[in-house]
Amino acid sequence: MKKIGRLEVTKYSFEMIENEPKIVISMIKVLDTEDKYIKFAKLKEVAPYLSMYPISFAKQLTLN
Secondary structure, three states: OOOEEEEEEEEEEEEEEOOEEEEEEEEEEEEEOOOOEEEEEOHHHHHHHOOOOOEEEOOOOOOO
16 A cells, blocks of 8 residues: 655635635645655545645646
């Protein structure tokens, strides 16, 4: 079994919720210690581990 190295937020958006700007996360990728893909995960599955692993945000393309 591969050991988790970090989490990468791959799909997210900026939304106004109750008049406050928020980052809404839609997809998280789990990477091993060599930065190789393990699987995509739902936020509710990885929420307890968010403080245990480094997290990065993938660059998103914007459409005009």
